Structures are given as C-alpha cells and as structure tokens.
Amino acid sequence: MLNAKRTVKDLKELRTLTATDGGGQRVAWTDTWLKAREWFKDKLRDLPVEVHQDAAGNIWATLKGESDQALLMGSHLDCVPNGGWLDGCLGVVAGLEVLRRINTQYNGKPPVTIRLVDWADEEGARFGRSLLGSSAFAGTHTIAADRGRTDREGVRLEDAQKKCGVDIDRFPEAGAERKNAAAYLELHIEQGPVLERKGLALGVVTGTKGVERWGINFTGQAAHSGSTPMNVRKDALAAAAKLALEIRSIAGKHADAVCTMGSVKTWPGIVTAVVGRCETTLDQRDLDPKVLKQMFEEAQAKSRQFAEEEGCTVEWEKIWSIEPIPFHPELLAFCDESVQRASGTAFRLPSGPLHDAAEVARAGIPTVMIFTQSLKGISHNKIEDTLEEHIEMGVTALDSLASRTMKWILEKR
Amino acid sequence: MLNAKRTVKDLKELRTLTATDGGGQRVAWTDTWLKAREWFKDKLRDLPVEVHQDAAGNIWATLKGESDQALLMGSHLDCVPNGGWLDGCLGVVAGLEVLRRINTQYNGKPPVTIRLVDWADEEGARFGRSLLGSSAFAGTHTIAADRGRTDREGVRLEDAQKKCGVDIDRFPEAGAERKNAAAYLELHIEQGPVLERKGLALGVVTGTKGVERWGINFTGQAAHSGSTPMNVRKDALAAAAKLALEIRSIAGKHADAVCTMGSVKTWPGIVTAVVGRCETTLDQRDLDPKVLKQMFEEAQAKSRQFAEEEGCTVEWEKIWSIEPIPFHPELLAFCDESVQRASGTAFRLPSGPLHDAAEVARAGIPTVMIFTQSLKGISHNKIEDTLEEHIEMGVTALDSLASRTMKWILEKR
16 A cells, blocks of 8 residues: 655655755765665665666666566655755655555566666756766766866865765766666656646646757947946947846747846946946756747847847857757656546646756656645755645655556556 | 147156056056156256145145136046056146246246146045045045055055155145135046047036946845746846846936946856846936936836836945036136137037046036047047147147136136
8 A cells, every 4th residue: 555644754754864954965975865875775675676776876776577677766865955855855755655555566576677766966966967877877978078077175076976886987887777667757846836826736747848058248348437428338238138138028939938047247347337248148948949949049139139239249158958858648648647636637847957857768768757846936945845745646646657657568568 | 838749748758657568557656656756746847836745645836926816737647557648647747838838928927826736546546545635635535434445465545655655644634725726627538439429629528427326236036947937037137137228218318417237246146047136236427416316216216116027126225426516617618718719619528437626626616627539438548549639739728728717817806
C-alpha cells in the first residue's frame, strides 16, 4: 500500500538532518549533501535493491524485475545554499515511496525493472554547472568545459568531486546507465506561481522551455548632463529602456512565453553624465522552437531600431542557449489521467526552469514530469513550500503514473 | 592695445608647461597646479599689481584705480585629470590680457580698481567638492562638510591644502575679498555643443541652471525568469525604464531644460531573475525655478504612477540641489553689445554646468559670463578645443565688456 503521508514524514526527517535556520544546505559536493545521501541510502536498506553510485556521482537503486526494461524515477537531493525542503528532494523521496509500494505489491519482483535515481548536482550552485549528473548520463556533458571550474573559495570542481569518490575523467561511463531505460518520471515542485494562481494542486508538465540567453550592449556617447541639450544626445540607456519595455510585448504575443531583462549596467554611470554605454541581458523562453526563434528575431530587430532611433549602436553577445525539450506524448496522456485522478484536474503547463528530466528526454528516453503547487511561487529560498495535502496528491499521482507506465513498457516490448 | 593673439600664445605656453600626452593635469592641490599658478604669478610680475592668495587659496591680482569700487574678472586654472587646455584657464589668461590693456591705457591708474582672480579648485576633481574657492569667497562654504574629504589615496583635503599654504579653518576670511566688488565677468569655454551647432563663435550666458539631483529607487519582487509568467511580475526595471523615457518628455516641454538618468543599477542583476530592485539617478536642470519645480514634481508623479503600474514601490533620496542663478540684467545687455561687436551675433544661452560666476552672483555681485564655442561640444577631455579665432573674439568681447562695465560702475557710484 502506498503511504503518501510517509513521504511528508521522510521529507521532514531529511530537513531536520540537513537544514539550518537559513534553509536547506544540501549543496552538491559538500558534507551536508553527503549526509543527505547517506540518509537516502539508509532508507534504501529496507528494500531488496542494488545500490551504486555511477561514474558521475548519480546514485541508483535498482529493483530487478521480470523484464530488464526499466522504469526510471527520481530527481535530485542537492539544493542551492539556504534553499527549500522540496526542490529536488520531493521527487527522490516520492520515488522511494513508489518503489516501496511496487516492491510490496510484487514481492520484490515487479514485471519491469524499477530504478530510482538521485542525480548529482542538478543546481550547479557551487560550481555554476547545472544538470551535471544527468548530463553525464545523457552523454551531453563535456569534461573539458567543466574540469577547471572553481567555487568562491577557489576549490576546483574536480577536487571537490574526488572527495565524494567521483573522477571527472570517468564521467562518460555514466552513459552506461541508459541501458534498458524505457521511461523516466519526475515529480517536482513548480517553483513558480502558475498552479497556485489557478488553485490547482498538481500540473502535467509538457516539457522544458528552450532558452535564448544574450548580452545586449548599446553604445552611444557619454556627455555632460548639464551642457548637452536633449535633442543632440546619444543616450544608450534610452535605447535599452525601450527594449526593456518592448520585450514584454514580444513575449505577450504567445501564451506561455517569457522574456526577461535581468541586468542593466551603465557607463560612466554617474549622475552628471548621459549614459554612453549600457550593457543588458536578455533571457527568452518558450516550449515552441518557432516561437523562440520569432521572439529572438523580433528582439534583435527592435534593438537595432531603438539603437538607430537613439543614435546608438548595438551588439549581441551569446551567453547560452538550449532548444525546447517536449516530453513524451503517450506519457503525457498517462500523466493527464494520473493527475486528474489524484487532484481532480489535469492542467498542462511547460516548465520555465530546466530539470534533470530535460537531459533524460534529450537522451531519447520517454519522459514526463508532474509539478506540485508552489506556495507564493517561491523557490530557492527557505520559505519554499507546498501544502502537505498537495505533496500527498503528488505522490499518489506519481504512483499511478508509474503503474500505467510499467504497463506501457510491457506493451511496447 | 589689446593683443588677443597673446592670449592664445599664453594658453599654449601654459599647456606646454602643465599637460602630458593624456591632457591637462592642473588638478587643484597638486604640484602641477602649483606650477600653473607660479607661471600665472610670473606673468603678473610685469604689471603694477598687488598679488596675494586669500584664505581659501584664491589668487588675487589688484590694479588699484581712482575708485575703490572694483571690477572683478577671472576663472580657474585648475582642471580635471586629463582635462583640456581651455576649461578655466581661458578666463584667467584672457582676464590677464584685459588687465594689461587697461593698465597700459590708464598708465597704471584706471578709474575703477581692476581685480583678476584665479579661483582655487573649481572642479573638485580630487576631493569631490566643486566651486571650493569661490564658495568661500561667497560665504556659502561650510568647513564642517568638507574638512574630512579624502582623495582616492586617502589623503585628506585639509592636509593637501596645508601643503599649498591654505588652512581650512581660515576659509571664512576669504569673504573679505568681496569688499568693494562691483561686478564680475568671466569668459569660459561652453563645454557643450550649442554654439557649434548654431555656427556661433560666442554666446551670452544668461545664468547657471538650477539643479535637482535625486536617487530614485524602485522595489518590486525578484523572481525566476523561467517560472514567473509575464503578467504576475513586479519588475522594478520596467518601472525605471518607463521613467528613463518619460523624463525626455518632461524636459521637452521647456526650451533649455535637461533631464538625465545617468546611472541604473539592478538587483539581483543576473540574467535569470526578474529585477527586484532598480536604483537610478535623476539630474534635472533649468534656469527658471518654476520650470525646475514643475519638472521635479512631474518626475515624482510619473515615478509613482509607473511604480504602481508595475506593482512596485518607489522612494526618492535627495543627492543635491541648487537654485537657478540668473546673471545681472544690465550686465547681460552690455554683454549682448560686446559679443555682437566681436562676433557679429549676440546669442543668449543658459549654462548647464555650474561655474565660479554662480557663486559670485549668489553673493549679490552683478555678474555675467561669455562662452566661446566648444569644438564637438567636448570638454573634460584632452581633445577639448576652441578655434583660435574664436578665442581671440572671446578676449575682444571680454575686453569691451570690461570697458563698458567700468563705465557702469562709475555711473552707479
């Protein structure tokens, strides 16, 4: 029997063990993270599972089934400094409960193999590289780019990993874990306000949005604020301000698209000078690659128009981008059913933030996610929370989704 | 006979003595500034003038006349680091030439007393306090506020002054120099593009604009750029961007008004977060106190409106302000005549930047200024320049203005 209340109890136990007054401290490659993982492995001791850490530091618990075809479930125990108690942990601990139920139901031998995973370093909080373990699993990780990363104290990622028994040169070996992976399910807190605003406990995640992330730099002419008439100025801030407002119209044409100017820097940046150079950042996201492309092109065209209007020039510098990653259509349909049954409504939404599930889906493994409501939409903060009844609904939905997906794996075989 | 070409020659001589490849280095309270002032005092040795440094470090050369009533002329030899060859020097060296002419014409005994002044530290480049010497003269200087000022190396203003023979505690004694001051004339480079754009060599300065200088801080809610839908954001940058554009309309309603947002800072200021706090600065200037007040009130009202529209709050923090200082109407009329005669046109314009003349006018002494055209409108830079023929016209205009003002002083007596 599934005991969804036990998931809440387990999560609280983990919080007591690893949080401070400032919030969760399960930052990857730290002692507190190792403590959280030891707790997790302790919980697994009651089950007839094989447990090991792969070459990228991901922990796998495998309940061997009649078939080698495997249903994967999981998420990440690591969090940002002063983080919440649910971001990541929820999916691991809920998956543990589902694993228990399946083990009990099938007397330790389910029809398909069940694997629970705790991905290593989803957040990238300490070394700036998110989705580290899942990208090694997916084979999209590049050792060269990450080897030299350091934290604020100058500790190298490579050295911090060694202390946790992980050798960066062996990362590609984590790809072996993809063998027989037939599907991947992940329960996660939304980390945004959409479900709460709709009064919904759960949501069906359609995929992770693609991201275009750019630096946009306007150059005009610094000038004395007292002696330079308004009509002869080349005000780089004015061009940037127009773009800061325009990106809202650009996003507004599409249902779930977002555009954000998160940083503005001005030079000379003093009260007595017209801004001669203004450096901004733009982050654009949507699940539809055509929408993403259209928004990117519109922002570029508008930035050029505004630069010209203000007698300025503009350059775009790429920061980062990733394509949209839609989840699996059949799993989405199963997810609709499970979420509907557990919470009364099946509302679909894309995820703005990335998740390990995106890496798994990129590797070609059928994937889907369930979101639980996020109170006040706040995450990466100690006040991050979900109502206990919503957590329980999430565990229940994940459990029925797992059953349906197991059946589907058998049917496909 | 006035020799306006000699002014150009003198200015070049001073430049050779005190500039580097980077530009003028006559920063107040430095050795190079003292060298410039020694050069100035050397030039005065050919004239029957009494020379002394007042308690605030201003240098006075007095040609005693039939009347004690004194015509004052001058400007400042100090400049910003890597500054130009004309900003300040022009008025002192042109005044020197006019003094020479008057001395020759009247055989050392003009009808009114003529005083040439080199104000100390107009720029405030090293210690951040501009109009230092002229404010001591005007009696508007406050010792307590300036005593503790330090430069980038931590040297105290008080100590730097001591090395130049100036004791900050004796600053108020400089007020004694106001005795018998009947008028003050100053020739200065425009430091802006207005005259060049109008194709004019000279301009009649109607006064110095009043300034309202404020920090304006918008507070919204930082949020994840991926998970926060556009319509629930409280984007502090959006409110600031609206104001950055609105201030142009606010200034645009008035002929000579300017409004500048010179600095924008964003928090958390990262590509992946909606801006939760945006700190900006606003500098507003006009010669008409009613216009200045109206612009200030409009900007305040608009900032509140924009904050409300964006779900943000806004606070205003005063940085600094000064009232508009109009020059003397009769001297303005004489200035019109002199500038007309020297250059063919008498165009009136207010000064956006402050000048020592503003402090003198605040002290109740009838004051007027003449501007020479500034090539490309650029100042505080080694490329600062005025055509030599325009410099000569400026000296000629100052000279005839001095003659007319001497007559006026005698008439008033």
